[in-house]
Every structure is written in C-alpha cells, then in structure tokens.
Amino acid sequence: MISVIIPAFNAAATIDRCIDSIETAKKNHEIELIIIDDGSKDETARLLHSWESDRAWITVIYQKNGGVADARNTGLDIASGNYITFIDADDTIDDWYFDFVVEKAITSNVEMLVFGHKRVMLDGSIIERENDLAEYSRQEINKIQLKGTEHRNIYWYACTKVYSRNLIEGLRFNCDVKFGEDSIFNVECLSKASHLSVVPDCPYNYYESMTSLTSSHYKPDLLESIEAHYSARVKAYDWPTSSIEKQVLLSDFARSYVEHMLPYLLNNLVHIDMKKRRAELIKIRQSFVYQNCLPHYYQRHPARGIRILISCFSQRWYVMTLMLLQISWYKEKVNDYAQD
Incomplete structure (x- = not known):
C-alpha cells in the first residue's frame, strides 16, 4: 500500500x-x-x-x-x-x-x-x-x-x-x-x-501562489521563520568530527543562508515603509543567523551585482545596501512594465 x-x-x-x-x-x-x-x-x-x-x-x-x-x-x-x-x-x-x-x-x-x-x-x-x-x-x-x-x-x-x-x-x-x-x-x-x-x-x-516565498508579496515574520529554520537545521545534522569536514559544512550553511535566504529577506523590504527599511535591515544583519554564517562565507556569487550587495550587507554599509536594492527594484519594475 x-x-x-x-x-x-x-x-x-x-x-x-x-x-x-x-x-x-x-x-x-x-x-x-x-x-x-x-x-x-x-x-x-x-x-x-x-x-x-x-x-x-x-x-x-x-x-x-x-x-x-x-x-x-x-x-x-x-x-x-x-x-x-x-x-x-x-x-x-x-x-x-x-x-x-x-x-x-x-x-x-x-x-x-x-x-x-x-x-x-x-x-x-x-x-x-x-x-x-x-x-x-x-x-x-x-x-x-x-x-x-x-x-x-x-x-x-x-x-x-x-x-x-x-x-x-x-x-x-x-x-x-x-x-x-x-x-x-x-x-x-x-x-x-x-x-x-x-x-x-x-x-x-x-x-505557484501569492503566498509562495518567490511571489512578490510581503511575508510577515520571515526573519523569525529563517532563524527557526537555521536553529533546527543545526540540531538535525550529525556534525562531523573532522575539522575539515566541519568547515565544509559551515561553509555550506553560510552559502545557503547568504545566497539563497538573504535575497528573500532583502526583497521583503520593498513592501515596508521606506523610513523603516534601515532599521529592518540592521535587524537582519544582527540576527544570529548572519552573525554565525558570514564569517564562513567564502563563495563568489556568479552575478557581480549580488556579490557587491552581499559585500555591502556583510560590512554593515546599510545606506549603500539600500541604494543597491532600490536600483534593483527600479530595474525590475521597468522590466515588468516593458513586458506588459
């Protein structure tokens, strides 16, 4: 059966x-x-x-x-x-x-x-x-x-x-x-x-639905959800005893939460009041997820723009990070308008 x-x-x-x-x-x-x-x-x-x-x-x-x-x-x-x-x-x-x-x-x-x-x-x-x-x-x-x-x-x-x-x-x-x-x-x-x-x-x-992670709508409590996911994932693994293998796993964690989760968090900012974006960005950067992951992030994202964005976020250049996001959102809106 x-x-x-x-x-x-x-x-x-x-x-x-x-x-x-x-x-x-x-x-x-x-x-x-x-x-x-x-x-x-x-x-x-x-x-x-x-x-x-x-x-x-x-x-x-x-x-x-x-x-x-x-x-x-x-x-x-x-x-x-x-x-x-x-x-x-x-x-x-x-x-x-x-x-x-x-x-x-x-x-x-x-x-x-x-x-x-x-x-x-x-x-x-x-x-x-x-x-x-x-x-x-x-x-x-x-x-x-x-x-x-x-x-x-x-x-x-x-x-x-x-x-x-x-x-x-x-x-x-x-x-x-x-x-x-x-x-x-x-x-x-x-x-x-x-x-x-x-x-x-x-x-x-x-x-795909309006509530999907990839949809263009605000996702409340997204950071808290990612933090819960990170904590559970740490507990779920049988962590290797080899220092080399442990570093490989830490690097993989970093890549997952920096390259794949962070874009969702950053793009979520477009849906909140502009005056509140900097405070929310700082909250994301100070999360234990990124405090733990960024020191182990050694990859180079293939897209130059995303590499620069990750670098600005990592170094706490919040104004520059928000400026880059604003440019990205504007380009996306222009592309959507052109396709329509």
Whole structure:
C-alpha cells in the first residue's frame, strides 16, 4: 500500500482539483489517501466530507490549526502504507504518478526516491525541474550531507520524494519550523538512509501562489521563520568530527543562508515603509543567523551585482545596501512594465 498524506488549510479553491488528479492516477493501485483538515475556516471541510463519504480509500482527519508540519505528523501517525508520499492541497499529480512510484520505488525496494516536478507559475507558464539521474550509497550520502546547498533538489520539498516506512519510522516534522520544514525532515531521513535514488521524471505539479516565498508579496515574520529554520537545521545534522569536514559544512550553511535566504529577506523590504527599511535591515544583519554564517562565507556569487550587495550587507554599509536594492527594484519594475 502507498499512503498519501495531504495537509489542507483553507483549500476550498484547489482541493477538488488535487483529489481529482489523485483519483485519476489511482487506477488499480492500493492507495490510502489521508487528508488532514488543519482547522480550515472556509468550505474545505464540506468538500472533504463529500469526497470521503463514498470512497473507502480516503480518510479525513479534522483538527485545530497547527501548521503544515503538525498536519503531516498527524498523517504519519495513522499511515499504514509501506511507502509514504506527500502532496500539497493546491498541487496536482499526473495520471502516471502511482505507476511511477511502483516502478521506481516499490519494485526496486528504494529507501528514499527523489524525483522532479513541474512548476506552474502565476502567469500560467510551466517550468520543468528535472534532476540528474543518480544513485548514492551510505558513504556518498555522507558526502552530500556536507554540501546540501549544491543538492537542493534532494533536500528541498517533501512532495518530490517517496519514503519507505522503514526509513521514516520514528521521524516527524519539526512543528517549531514554519518555513522550510521539509528540508529539516530530509536531513534527518538521509542521516538514516543507506541508499538514495534520484531520477529526472516530473510527475508532480507545483502551483505557484501569492503566498509562495518567490511571489512578490510581503511575508510577515520571515526573519523569525529563517532563524527557526537555521536553529533546527543545526540540531538535525550529525556534525562531523573532522575539522575539515566541519568547515565544509559551515561553509555550506553560510552559502545557503547568504545566497539563497538573504535575497528573500532583502526583497521583503520593498513592501515596508521606506523610513523603516534601515532599521529592518540592521535587524537582519544582527540576527544570529548572519552573525554565525558570514564569517564562513567564502563563495563568489556568479552575478557581480549580488556579490557587491552581499559585500555591502556583510560590512554593515546599510545606506549603500539600500541604494543597491532600490536600483534593483527600479530595474525590475521597468522590466515588468516593458513586458506588459
């Protein structure tokens, strides 16, 4: 049996589309669909009840709102399948998804399978994110654990993975992490895995939304979310005893939070009052995340403008940092206007 876990919060606009794609892909496969209504305030509960009422393979759990991690953990607590997958309520799967899971994971007895996805953007365009085909032994997993930033396709997202029950037995998502909890879970999974399989296939469709990290809207408490993610990630790793390997891991942490998280924090400033931007920028720079990471950041970003921006931020040249951001925002606005 394959257990599919869906956390759903105020998902009335998309949940029918999601479940319909699962029902189409189910065919003759033995599927257990577990949907957790995480305290929705819209019509989600009513829609889920109609799906569950005449389908024995669907189970719906209703609980107080606790967040994605808590909802997924509820699903894990009752899942009975030998293999477990996660699908988000606003996404869909292709009709060959379960054929693929059986062939690539179950038949091959894979502990953890990583696959690609299609990204459906707000403008309707589709970007296919394929992986390079790869197989990793325990020894090779130890090496990639030191360089998670270079293997983001492996560490990001739970929805592009198939997990064997034996691998994730006893593991749960960290409920204190509200952003990027998937990557913490995957770090812990790979600390146990003896074999990892990565394939290019893209049977999963991720739909960009206004609340996505990459969308152009203000994200409240983003710094606090990144700080919680950093603290959880530090605890999740089996830190190497070798000083050289430890430095490699510290450098990887630095690259992750400087090159990949910092741009989101800086671009978030465009949505607040101009008079408050400097104070917010100082708050970001004084965060323990960047106090810890910047001394270990040795990379050179390929984009010259971003290199200069990181350098100004690192050296606490706040006025210059804000000027560079202002220029960047202006250019982006001009480009958007030209495309329209």
